[in-house]
Amino acid sequence: MQAPAPTDTTSPLPAIEARRVTKIFGEGDDAFQALDAVSLSIRENEFFTLLGPSGCGKTTLLRLIAGFEQPSAGHILLEGKNISNLPPYKRPVNTVFQSYALFPHLTVAQNIAFGLQRLGKPKAEVADTVERMLRLVKMEHLKDRRTSNISGGQQQRVALARALAPRPRVLLLDEPLSALDLKLRKEMQIELKRLQGETGITFIFVTHDQEEALTMSDRIAVMSEGKVLQVGGPREIYDRPADRFVASFIGxxxxxxxxxxxxxxxxxxxxxxxxxxxxxxxxxxxxxxxxxxxxxxxxxxxxxxxxxxxxxxxxxxxxxxxxxxxxxxxxxxxxxxxxxxxxxxxxxxxxxxxxxxxxxxxxxxxxxxx
Amino acid sequence: MARPSLRTRSPEEQAARSARIRASWLLSTPALILLTFAAFGPLLIVLAYSFVAPGEYSGVVWELSGQGWFEVLFTRDIFDDTVSLAQAHLSIFWRSASLSLLTTLITLIFGFPTAYFIATRPERQRPLWLFLITIPFWTNLLIRTFAIMEVIRNEGIVNTVLLNLGIIDQPLQMLYTYGSVLLGMAYVYLPLMVLPIYASMERFDFRLVEAGYDLYASRLDILRLIVLPIVKPGIVAGSILVFVPSLGAYVTPRVLGGGNNMMLGNLIELQFGQGRNWPLGAALSITLLIIVACALVFYVRAANREDPHG
Incomplete structure (x- = not known):
């Protein structure tokens, strides 16, 4: 679709917009369609959740927004600009990975400083931001530890701080809580909500856990088999499910x-x-x-x-x-x-x-x- | 846990304990024998030989002498008895060191991308690539070296092809040069560089590369700041595995270098053979050992030094 977006000057541009995004992996008989003409609009400063069972395409959509994959068709816009073909290191978007993917040879503080240093921020500013991030995720006391020597919950916090430090326009979270035990997960849910409020950054959160989605999100997109079935607030999704899949998947x-x-x-x-x-x-x-x-x-x-x-x-x-x-x-x-x-x-x-x-x-x- | 020290041991316990101790000594015996007779013993003999006088035709005369060590670095003029530095030896030391360093560097330049390539193949393809890397080991070193000779000699394949294509009108002198020795050594030692780097690269979590891209790192940044530091142990191991045998290389410089490109190994052989100067040969052997040890200590220290960005 080449049609220009309807220009509405009164409301701010959406943080992320997906326009008929299709993603096909492989070719010929092995081809697998992960996303089927998905259109979504995610608002500025929103806690937005992509919810669905594994294989529904939610992680693929996240990777397209991050820039690790290119869409087979359609566009991804960041604040109105087409970013579909920008490499990940040119997008003001950061990711908290499911595996955390912390750099094992660096300390907690060095991990957090990594993105800021690559952006060429002055030393004093880097040090200052790292300090603030350490405070934000309550990790000051472990800043000189190697990331291989801290617990899973602590690694999670470092991964968050590392992704938040460069102040991305949008933070992507790929099932970040799935490796944590139940109690820690509940704590981190509240923590994430707090961080989103304090930083004012748009969060796009991927999960297959409907309860997690309901408690944390401003809005939820329920996905299945590469399609978005329903988008709405937690109450709306729960009380007025659009179809059988949404009704059975949520609650x-x-x-x-x-x-x-x-x-x-x-x-x-x-x-x-x-x-x-x-x-x-x-x-x-x-x-x-x-x-x-x-x-x-x-x-x-x-x-x-x-x-x-x-x-x-x-x-x-x-x-x-x-x-x-x-x-x-x-x-x-x-x-x-x-x-x-x-x-x-x-x-x-x-x-x-x-x-x-x-x-x-x-x-x-x-x-x-x- | 039981606390046997609080009570006296029963005779049965005593017996079991001493049996255990005997068993552990017994089990270490093969290793101890091997070390004594294969490592320390010969080394002591070589050390002893370096401090005695050379025999008339070969062997040694058992009287204390510093002659061997003196000749490692100095030479006495046969006519006027003046002492000067042994230029021939110095140039051989230098050639050995520079060839070994260059060999290490070249194998690293070719070995790192090769290891990276193998480590990034799908898991079930990797054994095949590793197998291909190890194929040269199946053939005797001497035969492989002669094969290179066949390729680069004046009437060899390369020159024949170039002559027939009219690119050159005279054969290029490739054999018996510094370059031909370097080529041979790099070829022979390349697998020793690839394998350890691959071993550490295989454990590398390539999701870290994605994390790097996500945090605004360029391709070069990723290599420099993420991949290299994490696979460094493999690079260190590979470099040691290549550098150490390079320094004492014997066959390759002998076959591909001719008489003008002698290395330490050849010099040592010369003293024990035609030179009939066993103490000098022994002293040179010990010198080689010391150079290797110093180089290793220096290298490992440098490799373990923390990043200045620390």
């Missing part, structure tokens, strides 16, 4: 078949497992048969036979500490999981093998694109 979801009875504007009356329920229909979603997504925590359990509740038989209960999962088989055979928070005092009155009712909260049912 737990029940899928319920539904028939449209009548429509009135954007709303419709649906028959779900013999129960009549009102729901909003997003644009482009049409009946008569639909698939509805329903989050397990948006169900209330009731006695069997209650009007307006889905009817079924309780098959199993699984205790999770904070909540209990109720595995139900509805009368039409559809499996349903309801998640109920455990109250400290009340013991639930439902017995496995007995009939049960489950009432969806208002507007909890979400119609999906095919």
């Amino acid at each position: 737990d979801t029940n899928f319920l078949p539904a028939q449209v009875i009548s429509t009135a504007g954007p709303r419709a009356r649906l028959a779900v497992c013999g129960v009549e329920i009102s729901a909003a229909l997003p644009e482009g979603v049409e009946g008569p048969a639909l698939t509805m997504a329903l989050r397990p925590e948006q169900l209330r359990l009731e006695a069997a036979g209650a009007a307006g509740a889905l009817q079924g038989v309780l098959k199993d209960t699984v205790y999770f500490g904070t909540d209990t999962h109720f595995h139900i088989t509805l009368t039409d055979g559809t499996p349903l999981i309801a998640r109920v928070q455990n109250a400290r005092t009340a013991e639930h009155a439902f017995r496995v093998g007995e009939p049960i009712g489950a009432r969806p909260q208002a507007d909890a049912l979400q119609a999906l694109h095919d």
Whole structure:
């Protein structure tokens, strides 16, 4: 596409824009399409997450932005300038690698100084920035250590400081937390969010961990098989998943078949497992048969036979500490999981093998694109 | 952990302990025998020979003499007894040192990119490339050296081709020159440079190159600041493996250098053979050993010195 970007002078240019970016690896029979005409716009000073299972193309997109790969078609723009063919060392973009890729022959401070020195910054400025970065990631006490002699979490911090030191316009993070244990990962999630706030740099974060994406991001792009399926804030992605893949990849979801009875504007009356329920229909979603997504925590359990509740038989209960999962088989055979928070005092009155009712909260049912 | 020192050892324990000690001595015996008879013994004999007088026709006369060592550097005029520096020896020392250094340098220049090339091939191709590198080892050194001779002599392949193509009208004198010795040595020792560099390059994490590019390093910066410092141990090992045998090289300078390009090894051989001056030969041998030791100490120190950017 050669069409110029719509010029909107009132809003600042996006930090990174991908325009119909396609990437094909290999040739002929071995060719593999990693990205399929992906278009994205990432705003200035945004914590943006590329989320998807392995092989969905998220890391490829990150490497294209970094400059380690060139797009087979399409363009990548940084603040409106086409950077598709610039080598990595000419892009004001830095990367935190999954493997950290710290220089083993250099000390912590030397690692952090590396980018600044290559940019030809004066000595005093380099020393000054390195000091600030060490403070920022709380590594002052280890600045003269070799990077091979520090722990994984510390290496992670050094990798961050090294990438932040040259003050890139955009910081790319390639699954940086995946090598850390759970507790450290939680700490680093908060730490990353803090760093992004303090530095005001646009972060593009790649992960396959949906929880990580939901807690940290301003916006998320959910990817699958080289395509972007949905872009939106964490709430939007979670509450209004666009299609079946997004709904199942982010959080737990029940899928319920539904028939449209009548429509009135954007709303419709649906028959779900013999129960009549009102729901909003997003644009482009049409009946008569639909698939509805329903989050397990948006169900209330009731006695069997209650009007307006889905009817079924309780098959199993699984205790999770904070909540209990109720595995139900509805009368039409559809499996349903309801998640109920455990109250400290009340013991639930439902017995496995007995009939049960489950009432969806208002507007909890979400119609999906095919 | 048990603390045997707090109680007296039982006789069984005592026996087991001394058995262990005996076993460890027994196990080191082969190494000790080898060191005594193959390394220290001959070295002591050579050292002893350097301090006695030469025999009439060969061998030595067992009386203390500094003559051998004197002749390493000086020569006494047979007519007027004046002492002067042994120019011939000095020029051989110099030729040996310069040829060895140049050989090391040339093998490094060709060996480093070769090792880099192999290390960057897909993993299952690498054994094949390494195999190709080691093929020359399959043939006797002498035969390989004569093969080079065949290539570069006046009626050899290179000259024949150049003459027939009309590029030259007289054969180029390539054999029996400083250059031909250098060529032969570089050819012979190249694998000894490639293999250790490859060994350290193979462990090199090429993702660091990407990290370097990401942090604004140019190609030259990456080589200078990332690749070279990390594979330095391999370069040091390769240089030692090439330099040390180069200094004592014997066959290559003899075959390809003719009589004018003698190196230390040839000079030593001469003293034990035609020269019938065993003490001088022994003193020269020890001198060679000292030069190698000094060079190694100097080189390893220089290589381990921390970066001035430190």
